[in-house]
Amino acid sequence: MQRAGTVARVLREPGLPAALCFHLLFGLLLAIRTLSSFTPPVETSVEVELVAPEALTPPAPPAPAQAPAPPPAAEIAAPPQPAPILAPPEKPVIPPPPSPAEPPAMITARTLHSESVLANPRSRGAREALKTLEASERIEQLCNLEAMSQIHAWKEQFEPDRVVAFAMAGTKLTKSTLEAEGAAFRSRKQWYVLRFRCEMAANGKVAGFQFQVGEAIPRSEWAAHDLPPEH
Known part of the structure; x- marks a missing residue:
């Protein structure tokens, strides 16, 4: 295995542990510097105003102006009609007088x-x-x-x-x-x-x-x- 070989190599070469520690220390310093140079952004407050739903409705467009209605046409009077000719009243039918009743036969x-x-x-x-x-x-x-x-x-x-x-x-x-x-x-x-x-x-x-x-x-x-x- 690679890790077993590496450890065995470190044990055989005494200068290697020192080099590793140097590299680790250098990386740590570099990370601290990088963090110190980083400036967090300044938070800015935003004022939020609540608006009623009715206010969000856009205003209705103005109604178009209506043209003035034309004046009513003058009524044309119908020509006078002649009076109807009434038929003369019918004479009442007078029934003829009843004939005198004949006396019963004798x-x-x-x-x-x-x-x-x-x-x-x-x-x-x-x-x-x-x-x-x-x-x-x-x-x-x-x-x-x-x-x-x-x-x-x-x-x-x-x-x-x-x-x-x-x-x-x-x-x-x-x-x-x-x-x-x-x-x-x-x-x-x-x-x-x-x-x-x-x-x-x-x-x-x-x-x-x-x-x-x-x-x-x-x-x-x-x-x-x-x-x-x-x-």
């Missing part, structure tokens, strides 16, 4: 009774009285007699004992026909409305008869129509 007698009633012996007084009357009155009495007989034959609950042909309205008499639109008859002391049409034959007898029975006449109206409660 009952036509199938069998005539006035002649057989007068032929009865108990009607002798009536036969004699008819001979003394004028023609118009005789026709009216014969028609009244036929009316009472026809009403009782139509409904037995009625027992007419008197008929007034002109009670509610006047009669229409021609040479052969008597029309009574406002007649009345009494049954069991109660007056009722009656309409009839009586046709006469040339021999003075009833040839045809039609009638219609109406409502009961209120008692408060009897006096106004000359309707006696009895006889």
